[in-house]
Amino acid sequence: MKFERYGIGIAKGMALTFKHLFRAPITVQYPEEKLAVSRRIRGNELVWFLDKCTGCATCAKACPQGNIEIVTHVGDENNYVVDKFEVDTGRCMFCGLCVEACPYDALAMGRSYERAQYRRGDVILNKEQLQMSDIRQPSGYARPKIEATLPRQNLLVYWDKKKGGQKLRWLSLSKKRGRGV
Amino acid sequence: MTLLEQFQLWLGGIWPDWAAYIVPGIVGILVVLGFVVISVIVFIWYERRLLGRFQIRLGPNRLGPEGIFQPLATALKILLKEDIVPAMGDKIIHWLAPVIVFVPVLMVFAVVPFGEKAILADLNVGIVYVVAISSVSAVGIYMAGWASNNKYALIAALRTVAQMVSYELPVVLAILGVVLMAGSMSMTQIVTAQTLPFIIFQPLGFVIFFLGTVAEMNRSPFDLLEADSEIVAGYHIEYSGMKFAMFYLGEYGHALAYACIISTLFLGGWQGPFLPPIIWLMIKVVAVFSVIVWMRATLPRLRVDQLMAFAWKGLLPMAIINLFIIAAEVLLLPEITPWIIVAMNFVFAGVLIVLWSKLFTLGGGRVEV
Numbered sequence: 001m002k003f004e005r006y007g008i009g010i011a012k013g014m015a016l017t018f019k020h021l022f023r024a025p026i027t028v029q030y031p032e033e034k035l036a037v038s039r040r041i042r043g044n045e046l047v048w049f050l051d052k053c054t055g056c057a058t059c060a061k062a063c064p065q066g067n068i069e070i071v072t073h074v075g076d077e078n079n080y081v082v083d084k085f086e087v088d089t090g091r092c093m094f095c096g097l098c099v100e101a102c103p104y105d106a107l108a109m110g111r112s113y114e115r116a117q118y119r120r121g122d123v124i125l126n127k128e129q130l131q132m133s134d135i136r137q138p139s140g141y142a143r144p145k146i147e148a149t150l151p152r153q154n155l156l157v158y159w160d161k162k163k164g165g166q167k168l169r170w171l172s173l174s175k176k177r178g179r180g181v
Numbered sequence: 182m183t184l185l186e187q188f189q190l191w192l193g194g195i196w197p198d199w200a201a202y203i204v205p206g207i208v209g210i211l212v213v214l215g216f217v218v219i220s221v222i223v224f225i226w227y228e229r230r231l232l233g234r235f236q237i238r239l240g241p242n243r244l245g246p247e248g249i250f251q252p253l254a255t256a257l258k259i260l261l262k263e264d265i266v267p268a269m270g271d272k273i274i275h276w277l278a279p280v281i282v283f284v285p286v287l288m289v290f291a292v293v294p295f296g297e298k299a300i301l302a303d304l305n306v307g308i309v310y311v312v313a314i315s316s317v318s319a320v321g322i323y324m325a326g327w328a329s330n331n332k333y334a335l336i337a338a339l340r341t342v343a344q345m346v347s348y349e350l351p352v353v354l355a356i357l358g359v360v361l362m363a364g365s366m367s368m369t370q371i372v373t374a375q376t377l378p379f380i381i382f383q384p385l386g387f388v389i390f391f392l393g394t395v396a397e398m399n400r401s402p403f404d405l406l407e408a409d410s411e412i413v414a415g416y417h418i419e420y421s422g423m424k425f426a427m428f429y430l431g432e433y434g435h436a437l438a439y440a441c442i443i444s445t446l447f448l449g450g451w452q453g454p455f456l457p458p459i460i461w462l463m464i465k466v467v468a469v470f471s472v473i474v475w476m477r478a479t480l481p482r483l484r485v486d487q488l489m490a491f492a493w494k495g496l497l498p499m500a501i502i503n504l505f506i507i508a509a510e511v512l513l514l515p516e517i518t519p520w521i522i523v524a525m526n527f528v529f530a531g532v533l534i535v536l537w538s539k540l541f542t543l544g545g546g547r548v549e550v
Contacts, residue, residue, distance in 0.1 A: 010480065017235050017479040027239040 037111065039140040039150040042094045045110040046087055047138040048130035052106035055080030062101035065091050087130060089115075090123035100142045108138035108146060184298045185209050209301050213290045221433040225252040227467070228433075228474050235478035256426060264422040267330050274328035279420070279427035281321030285314045286434035293441045294369050296451050296458035307368035308356055311442055312349070315397065318431065319345035322406065322416050325428070329419035337406040337415030340485060344396060344405060347492035352393035354500035358386040358507040359446045372450035380447040381523050385503045385530035387447045389496050391472075394443060396492070398435040401477035408482055440469040499533050 028035055037043070055072040071084035099107050112135060117123050132138065140147025182190075185205055192201040226241070226249055233240025241248035266275050292307040294300040304310050319341055326338020360366055362382060363374035380387045396403040407415035417428045444450060444465035451458030483491065506529055510522050 013479045014475065017475065020237050021234050023237050025234070025239045026237050029239070029242075 036151050036154050037113065038153045039147045041109070041111055041113075041139045042096045042141050043110045043113050043139055044094065044115040045089055045112065045125065045136065046092075046098070046130060047108045047110050047132050047136055048085060048127070049106045049108075050082075050127070050131055052104050053082055053085070054104055054106070055082045056103065058101045058103060059098035059107050062097045064095065064097065065093065067092050068098060082127065085127045085130065086124060088124045090120060096141055105143060105145075108143050109141040111137045111139040111150075182298070183300050183303050185301060187298075213301060214287065217287060217290060217434055217437065218430070220437050221430055222252045222256070223249075224433050224437060224470060225255075227470070228477075231471060231474045232478055235475065259426045259429075260423060262422040262425075264424065265419070267419050270330040270419065271328040274324045275419075276424070278321050278325035278328060279424045279431070281324060282318045283321075283427045283431040283434065285317040285321075286431050286438055288314045289438040290441070292368050293438070293445060294372055294450055295462055297369070299451075299459065300369060303367060303369050306366045308360060308366050308371065308446070311368075312353055312356065315435075315438070316345065316349060318435065321431075325420070326416040329416070331419050333412040333414070334416050334418050336412050337408075337418075341399070341406045341416065343485075344399070344403065344488060344492075347489060348393045348396040348403075348496070351389050351492065351496035351500040352397060354497070354504050355383075355386045355390035355393065356446065358383050358504050361504075361507050361511050368445055368450075372445055372452060375449045375452060377519055377523075378447060378449040382519070382526060383447070383503070383507060384527055385499065385533060386507070388530070388534075389500045389503065390447065391443060391469075393492075393496060394439040395473060395476065396488070398439050399432070400436060400473055402480035402482050403488060404482060405485060405488060410482075436470060436473065437466070440466040440473070443469050495537055499537055502533060503529075 055070065057070045057072070060066075060068040060070045065088075067088045069084060069086045069088075070082065072080040072082050075081040094109070096109055099109050130136075138146050140150055188205040188208070189201055192205060195201075196204070229251070230240040230242075230248065241251040244250040244254055266272050289311055291301040292304055292310055294303075322341045323338045326334040326336075326341070329335070359371060359379055362379060363371040365371060365374065399406050406412075407417070412418075417425055420428060441462070444462060448465045448469070449461075450465075451462045453461035453464075456464075506526070510525070514522065
């Protein structure tokens with residue numbers, strides 16, 4: 001006589017869920033805790049490097065939507081001087097073709113993903129707004145040199161005592177959890 | 182003499198008779214209502230947090246310390262919502278249904294003993310009152326399903342009636358075992374009769390009663406009448422605003438009421454060392470509720486035919502046999518030491534569960550699961 005039935009399966013299942021009570025939750029409490037995104041993320045918005053750009057407009061030609069508007073004039077040293085470089089990120093689908101097309105690495109995808117705006121006009125970015133700043137960092141998409149400097153992606157927030165995490169409380173974790181990977 | 186009667190007697194010396202009779206009653210009702218509503222709010226929070234921990238999540242933890250105010254925010258949101266009655270629905274019955282679901286739940290608490298004297302009405306047929314009153318909410322759910330003029334609601338209503346009627350029988354038969362052993366139907370005397378909790382005397386009766394009540398309060402894995410994946414929200418699909426809140430309150434109030442009844446009948450009620458009686462009752466109630474949440478976190482929902490088969494082929498015959506065993510023990514072995522009866526009943530419970538599980542094998546037991 002096998003004791004496979006008789007409620008053994010239910011008991012096994014109940015024991016399994018009971019064990020889950022003592023595991024650390026996998027929830028990422030988003031605004032306070034953020035995971036490191038992929039190093040090659042095609043995040044919202046582009047990052048434009050003023051000194052590298054020659055004004056060749058290859059990016060504008062590569063864009064399937066025609067979102068990039070670039071106006072130049074000829075400068076003193078027989079070069080292009082960029083007068084206007086505007087990207088309508090409202091219509092942008094973040095395909096990354098402009099970044100791949102740029103011959104001088106003057107354009108990169110952004111790493112940020114919290115760039116919602118209140119006005120439609122605010123998503124059209126001009127020359128000054130597109131340059132690198134604290135909140136606008138370039139991602140490693142099609143830019144291996146940038147990628148090598150970025151932190152690796154993680155998929156979980158780990159509880160790690162050595163990195164300043166605190167003890168597991170019964171119902172929740174403390175907000176000061178350490179981060180692994 | 183209960184606390185309420187003492188209050189009435191004391192007030193009778195000061196106030197006219199009719200006021201001294203009515204005012205303590207109203208005070209008692211308000212105390213019980215406050216207790217139920219506050220407990221339900223705490224229970225909603227507790228269930229969501231505990232369910233989260235069972236599923237390796239956190240659960241609501243934003244509003245207030247550990248998210249304790251989340252149910253209040255939910256309640257506020259629900260109260261502000263528009264009240265919608267379906268165009269072709271029966272408006273009067275649609276209005277009446279939430280009340281009929283909620284009020285019996287509240288009435289059950291009248292006979293729950295929170296302490297030796299802390300009981301609203303010490304009826305000598307207390308447990309019969311509980312059985313009678315708690316069945317009324319099935320009518321309310323049926324009315325809700327019927328008046329909504331919605332196919333899902335109607336399916337849920339029909340399922341409810343089938344489920345409630347089926348599971349009433351094993352529950353009542355399991356209660357009879359307790360009544361036989363306690364020798365009384367009064368809730369206070371059932372509690373005082375438990376020198377050892379009846380769960381030790383009647384393990385099988387406890388299992389039957391527990392599963393039966395979980396089915397009666399329509400909680401997972403018996404939550405067929407609001408099965409989200411099949412019939413969306415079941416009987417309260419057409420309800421919103423305050424009326425939906427009444428159903429929600431009634432559902433959790435039902436769970437609270439039955440947790441109280443299970444604690445009273447099988448776990449020794451308010452009895453316990455050191456701590457005050459009300460604390461002991463609440464500890465037992467929370468423990469029972471935790472097990473219910475644990476079941477919800479683990480077990481998948483039964484099919485309708487499985488539900489019916491479990492009631493009529495599983496619980497009912499076992500409850501009848503359990504009743505016969507208890508009756509024989511009470512009648513033939515009244516003077517024997519309790520531990521022999523305990524051992525006998527555990528053996529009977531094991532044998533019966535193994536025998537009856539044969540009925541629920543696939544393909545007559547030929548198919549390995």
